[in-house]
Amino acid sequence: MKSFMNTGLRALIAFCVSIVNVSAAENSQAAIQLEPGQLPITSETFTCIRDMTKVRGFYVGNLKGDIDATLAVANSETGGVYPPGSVVQLVPGEVMVKHEVGYSPVTKDWEFFELDVSEEGSEIRKRGFADVVNRFGGNCFACHIQAKPQWDMVCEDAHGCETIPITKEVIDLIQRTDPRCSDNEELTAGESFELFKLKLKVGVGSAIGTVKEMM
Numbered sequence: 001m002k003s004f005m006n007t008g009l010r011a012l013i014a015f016c017v018s019i020v021n022v023s024a025a026e027n028s029q030a031a032i033q034l035e036p037g038q039l040p041i042t043s044e045t046f047t048c049i050r051d052m053t054k055v056r057g058f059y060v061g062n063l064k065g066d067i068d069a070t071l072a073v074a075n076s077e078t079g080g081v082y083p084p085g086s087v088v089q090l091v092p093g094e095v096m097v098k099h100e101v102g103y104s105p106v107t108k109d110w111e112f113f114e115l116d117v118s119e120e121g122s123e124i125r126k127r128g129f130a131d132v133v134n135r136f137g138g139n140c141f142a143c144h145i146q147a148k149p150q151w152d153m154v155c156e157d158a159h160g161c162e163t164i165p166i167t168k169e170v171i172d173l174i175q176r177t178d179p180r181c182s183d184n185e186e187l188t189a190g191e192s193f194e195l196f197k198l199k200l201k202v203g204v205g206s207a208i209g210t211v212k213e214m215m
């Protein structure tokens with residue numbers, strides 16, 4: 001009986017692993033086969049956040065080289081629609097990229113990415129449109145769609161989105177310590193402690209997020 005249970009359990013685990021592998025293979029294939037007009041985005045696309053251009057508290061770039069068009073919208077007091085190729089980041093692990101007009105009408109052509117970042121670079125953990133859930137169990141789209149229409153799903157602190165429980169100082173600290181950057185300065189003892197506390201919270205949040213994803 002016991003050995004039957006073991007065999008059954010092993011078979012179940014093997015089955016689950018095979019499902020995970022199949023979906024991983026599908027994902028990597030989707031990244032290689034580009035449709036016409038699709039931006040060639042891979043893990044290498046995302047590097048040190050501070051190599052992008054800072055606008056108020058966040059960073060922008062443009063994968064098609066049209067940074068001026070992206071900056072024009074980011075700096076506009078009345079908002080606007082970000083041009084295709086625009087990349088927006090607040091923290092190293094989360095990115096929004098704007099595709100061509102009509103690519104994903106539901107998400108206003110934005111694609112959401114969650115990255116794992118380290119000194120080696122970025123790994124795309126998740127990418128997609130309305131269904132990307134971050135490691136804390138939050139759906140990117142569900143929050144960002146709350147921004148008033150003129151802000152094109154960019155939340156900042158006063159565009160109508162539910163706020164996130166993290167101060168500007170801590171966001172600044174996270175940007176200054178992006179592990180992908182080669183020129184990070186030393187932190188003061190107080191700053192290191194702030195980051196340590198955040199990492200504890202992120203560890204717990206991430207574990208809760210993973211459990212939610214499994215259920």
Ligand code: HEC
Pocket residue numbers: 057058088089090091094095096112113114132133134138139140141143144153154155156157161162163164
């Ligand atoms: C709980 C709601 C919530 C979830 C979930 C969420 N965000 Fe955000 N996000 C925000 C808010 C609010 C801000 C603005 C914070 C600020 O500037 O004070 C923000 C900022 C950003 C920014 C900078 C531009 C902007 O909108 O201000 C990017 C890029 C971003 N998030 C991407 C993502 C991605 C990608 C995901 C999913 C992997 C995600 N976010 C999940 C609420 C959320």
